[in-house]
Amino acid sequence: xxxxxxxxxxxxxxxxxxxxxxxxxxxxxxxxxxxxxxxxxxxxxxxxxxxxxxxxxxxxxxxxxxxxxxxxxxxxxxxxxxxxxxxxxxxxxxxxxxxxxxxxxxxxxxxxxxxxxxxxxxxxxxxxxxxxxxxxxxxxxxxxxxxxxxxxxxxxxxxxxxxxxxxxxxxxxxxxxxxxxxxxxxxxxxxxxxxxxxxxxxxxxxxxxxxxxxxxxxxxxxxxxxxxxxxxxxxxxxxxxxxxxxxxxxxxxxxxxxxxxxxxxxxxxxxxxxxx
Ligand SMILES: [Zn+2]
Numbered sequence: 001x002x003x004x005x006x007x008x009x010x011x012x013x014x015x016x017x018x019x020x021x022x023x024x025x026x027x028x029x030x031x032x033x034x035x036x037x038x039x040x041x042x043x044x045x046x047x048x049x050x051x052x053x054x055x056x057x058x059x060x061x062x063x064x065x066x067x068x069x070x071x072x073x074x075x076x077x078x079x080x081x082x083x084x085x086x087x088x089x090x091x092x093x094x095x096x097x098x099x100x101x102x103x104x105x106x107x108x109x110x111x112x113x114x115x116x117x118x119x120x121x122x123x124x125x126x127x128x129x130x131x132x133x134x135x136x137x138x139x140x141x142x143x144x145x146x147x148x149x150x151x152x153x154x155x156x157x158x159x160x161x162x163x164x165x166x167x168x169x170x171x172x173x174x175x176x177x178x179x180x181x182x183x184x185x186x187x188x189x190x191x192x193x194x195x196x197x198x199x200x201x202x203x204x205x206x207x208x209x210x211x212x213x214x215x216x217x218x219x220x221x222x223x224x225x226x227x228x229x230x231x232x233x234x235x236x237x238x239x240x241x242x243x244x245x246x247x248x249x250x251x252x253x254x255x256x257x258x259x260x261x262x263x264x265x266x267x268x269x270x271x272x273x274x275x276x
Contacts, residue, residue: 006170008275009058010267012236013074014177014197014228017060018275020168023122026063027164027175028075029082031055036233043150044073046081054236055085058270064121065111067164068092069177070133071099071143073156074232080105091119091126094142095159101146113162124168129189131163132180134200165189171276174219177228181211186219193275194221198229201249212256223263226250230269238269 009017012033018025031054032047055061063086068076076096080103083090090100091111100110111119115130141157163185164175173193174186179201194215202208216224229250230240242250250266257264267273 006276045149046078063088068096070161071095071159093159098143102148127165129163131161132182133161134179191219193223195225195227198226198249
């Protein structure tokens with residue numbers, strides 16, 4: 001009997017919907033995508049309307065758990081509102097949970113993740129691995145009290161960064177939603193697929209190669225999918241407008257993957273793709 005298949009929908013930046021038909025996970029859930037001027041000079045708050053529209057467009061009704069890798073606004077701005085609209089529990093750092101608290105999510109729906117924390121939902125097993133944010137590290141530190149938007153972008157402190165290792169009988173995947181490198185953090189991890197952030201990717205060839213080795217070659221990945229490559233100050237189109245610099249990184253990744261006999265695949269936004 002064939003194992004259950006695993007479907008993914010790429011929803012911009014590092015927002016990914018994963019479903020095996022029974023259990024549904026979402027990472028980050030960033031849909032508001034405020035324009036650049038608002039990010040720089042204004043205050044940020046989740047847009048209930050945009051979140052609702054995005055969930056509807058993607059055909060997402062219910063989510064069991066929302067997994068957040070770090071608490072910068074382009075990852076975590078909408079996490080609490082997405083939980084509210086989908087019924088999901090929120091899993092992440094102290095900082096992420098304080099975003100949930102600020103929005104009034106009850107404590108029983110807040111799952112604190114530390115480096116190495118493992119959670120199971122249905123057939124999914126999720127490990128929060130320690131990881132490092134890409135350089136430069138904007139707004140380091142923690143969100144130490146419940147965060148009530150609207151707030152300036154600087155209020156969304158990083159709160160530490162996790163890599164998400166998601167195991168499922170259909171196949172495993174590793175989500176690196178920030179392109180830093182923490183040498184040795186992925187030791188022992190074997191995965192079929194890596195979803196790798198393009199924004200903040202190392203500029204120098206040696207750094208690029210080091211990240212590729214840690215994330216792709218050492219994990220035995222057979223497939224690489226770019227994420228965080230879309231221009232997140234604009235609405236998400238299909239195909240997406242790319243962030244400046246994304247094309248060069250994606251070309252580099254594609255070339256390196258080809259040299260190693262590894263698949264490089266770009267997920268079309270909004271569309272359900274069978275991953276395994
Ligand atoms: Zn970040």
